[in-house]
Amino acid sequence: MSCDYLINNKEMARQNGIVQPLLTDLYQITMAYAYWKSGKVDDTAVFDLFFRTNPFQGEFTIFAGLEECLKFLENFHYSDSDIEYLVQTLPPNIEPEFFEYLKDLTCKDIKLSAIEEGSVVFPRVPLLRVEGPLIITQLLETTLLTLVNFASLMATNAARYRMVAGKNVSLLEFGLRRAQGPDGGLSASKYSYIGGFDGTSNVLAGKMFNIPVKGTHAHSFVTSFSTLDDLHTAVLLHAETQKQCNLLELAVEWRRRLSAVIDVSPEEASDGELAALISYAQAFPSGFLALVDTYDVKSYAFLNRSGLLNFCAVALALNDCGYRAVGIRIDSGDLAYLSVLARDTFHQVAEKFQLPWFNHLTIVASNDINEETILSLHEQGHAIDCFGIGTHLVTCQRQPALGCVYKLVEINGQPRIKLSQDVGKVTIPGHKEAYRLFGADGHALIDLLQRSSEPAPEVGQKVLCRHPFQESKRAYVIPSKVEHLYKIYWKEGRICTFPKPLVEVRERVQSSLRTLRQDIKRNLNPTPYKVAVSDDLYTFIHELWLQNAPIGELS
């Protein structure tokens, strides 16, 4: 418990350090001043935060970042030094009373409704609805977008990797060194875990978010040993008898015996590598998982299997000492071929020396892996139990940003619409509710936006669902289940629905994904999920559109 306390404190410190009101675009503050100066202090507004297109050429998105948004609201406050900075930075003729106003500003009058974190979500359905005084709702824009955009993108990316990998393969996030700086790395670890990864290599993420951390050793560990003499000690106590064993002698003898099975002579294998693996096995006799490709160099037209031979020798030596090795990691080359080769070798050793557990050693692969690599490996056939994924996961290589936007939809009770030359960018005006309608088989059928004044759709009752912009696209739906997508999370200056712990958000991702039909989730040419508006909302949008779009003149 004392440790949990420390962890939360550390996270709070991090949050308070960076996620603060000044983490925003300057124009939020200049707009705030213009509003204040124009006497719009008492105006109230409704903003929707939503995205327009699913990332990664897919047809779904995972919503994440809500907990961090709530912490931001909780801590929203301009410090004296913030105010001092703004006084220096804004033009000199700003009225001093405005800074007094900012100094007292908090989120006490804000109401935040949101979809549950970890849910599958779709274009145009607001993820957050922010209501309250115009100035403060506007001031929240950039920070909320920053917190939701990357979190949701990462969680979605991770969930996609989880789907293509299948249930029987473990996934580890190894991306810290390629992330967008320190906090990009931490966020990547957190939201990969939420999206369905099993662990991370990032120790600080493990500490802060209680995520399982994993890792063994690098190539440099192997190259730091040159000969067997570099091993200052090779003693290991037997797991049960506590008798002293000499791991080096045992391993050298096993390497000799193994050359009959593995078809590599001990002279071809690297002694430095053997020393390194023995050193690692001494340190982690119950957790011996070794990187085996340091000297696996295709020197002419064949494969030198130094690593595999040395690994098996040390694993068998450990077995003599009462320990079972865990497995190997491959970090280069043809992962399908090499993993099958390694598995075959393990089978041969298992049979030859009557050690059935050798069949089930873990094979970890980790080299520039992305969704396509995994799909291709599945097609070729492989024997990999676990993927370690770095760059492509944490940078979201296939699409490095989610385009959430934050749009004004109502002011002082009056709906607002943002028109655009591009119909896809027209906003859906007014204070709305969102419902997910399910079919009899439990699958989600459609998301429906309605005006908040309308009654909720009911189970067993026919609902007319319309495409928001295309008049002829309409469908009747009779839902077997109706889910109201919004809960109020923040009201009257405090969190009123507590966000769920990380592990529950992680479970929510999988349970929410299970409600989607397979063709919507598939990697290639997925079917779009439908998002509709009620007949009332349809009419409302189009009347407002006509009012706001003046008739032009052809010239």
Next chain:
Amino acid sequence: MSCDYLINNKEMARQNGIVQPLLTDLYQITMAYAYWKSGKVDDTAVFDLFFRTNPFQGEFTIFAGLEECLKFLENFHYSDSDIEYLVQTLPPNIEPEFFEYLKDLTCKDIKLSAIEEGSVVFPRVPLLRVEGPLIITQLLETTLLTLVNFASLMATNAARYRMVAGKNVSLLEFGLRRAQGPDGGLSASKYSYIGGFDGTSNVLAGKMFNIPVKGTHAHSFVTSFSTLDDLHTAVLLHAETQKQCNLLELAVEWRRRLSAVIDVSPEEASDGELAALISYAQAFPSGFLALVDTYDVKSYAFLNRSGLLNFCAVALALNDCGYRAVGIRIDSGDLAYLSVLARDTFHQVAEKFQLPWFNHLTIVASNDINEETILSLHEQGHAIDCFGIGTHLVTCQRQPALGCVYKLVEINGQPRIKLSQDVGKVTIPGHKEAYRLFGADGHALIDLLQRSSEPAPEVGQKVLCRHPFQESKRAYVIPSKVEHLYKIYWKEGRICTFPKPLVEVRERVQSSLRTLRQDIKRNLNPTPYKVAVSDDLYTFIHELWLQNAPIGELS
């Protein structure tokens, strides 16, 4: 001065919060234990940090992140809670003395040499050389990579935008909302500025790093006004006479008069928009830069110029009050066409009303801009003075990660080589120095790696430069200037060369880029810059390679 103090404190708090020894991959700590357990505590190592390929299909990279690396070394220390977490996380049989060892660990025995931050750098030339006890040098790997990779990638991306934009165009970073979380956004702002941007919208980055911050208003500001009645006050004091002016009356009158010039009738222009612009002008009479495309909707086959008409009306009203407007921002549509149209309009207004300064109003453009967009706009012809760039800049869309690696090159005075099936991944072993050789015209000719035991190349003396892996590729170079690329930045537990302030690093980027020939910097099919090794180093690499690569057997 008191404010500077606050800023530095804030930045330190941020650094201490996240950039700490646990911000690393777990395998660094498991390796440390294996080294410790094997009695390798006194081993000394040399690691090189370098990349293998320039990003963005270019032929140069900007090195950045050094200052943050030095802060990390300065603060390196495992806290009690870190140790407690590691005790819980590592296997139960770890010897407790190891944790005592970690508790006392600092960077006092490390020596860090580096290339100057902001320099142009090339593949295989180490950016950092880290020397010291094996365990601590290994433990620094992931964090140093995290700090250098994204910083250098961002600075390089920004420098590329700077080059394609040309000298006469301003560049602003607008990417916070699309960055990889809060700190990703801050790093993006900082390193964009270093790379040559002129400012950022990110207020916290402005405060922390003393970067100019810029911004005006968003579409939501415009849509929050529906009619002229939403303007509670329209009074502005004349800049000189201090007499009360009614901006609304003036602007409405100007809008009527302007319709002759702009060919849009006042009825076609949005009153809500006019109210919004007047409100903004009242707040920032000397900084009136207005977003003009909120209602610029192509409603049939032509352009409605509501925004341009309203802007000119308010600008002329401000002029009556003794103020000069700054300009407009366009955030959608055909930026080449619209900017030229806006400029033509400004020319017409300038001529009609005898206001020459109207010709020079600033035009800012900001919609999904990347390197290619800028090049294409230049080709088409445009009238844009400033680009606001977000997503593509901060996510480094074209290549979201730089692949710096950290490789062991020497241990206890013995060189180490990492072989690979891929020649490009073979490391250059040993303790090395790097020199940049310049030609008589001041351009950099080649970077030369030598063994540290060799004498430095001399001006006017012929040097044999060899390709590190291709025997036949050799050239003699007679340098007119020789630059030793490394300085020692950290030694005996403290910073010994202080990193330069941000603005000087920013200048270094431009001066360093000027030493590169244009064909190396160009966007399309740039010429590769040459990186060579000395004849001595060449022989050394290849002898070591043969020693370490066993002769295989064809089968």
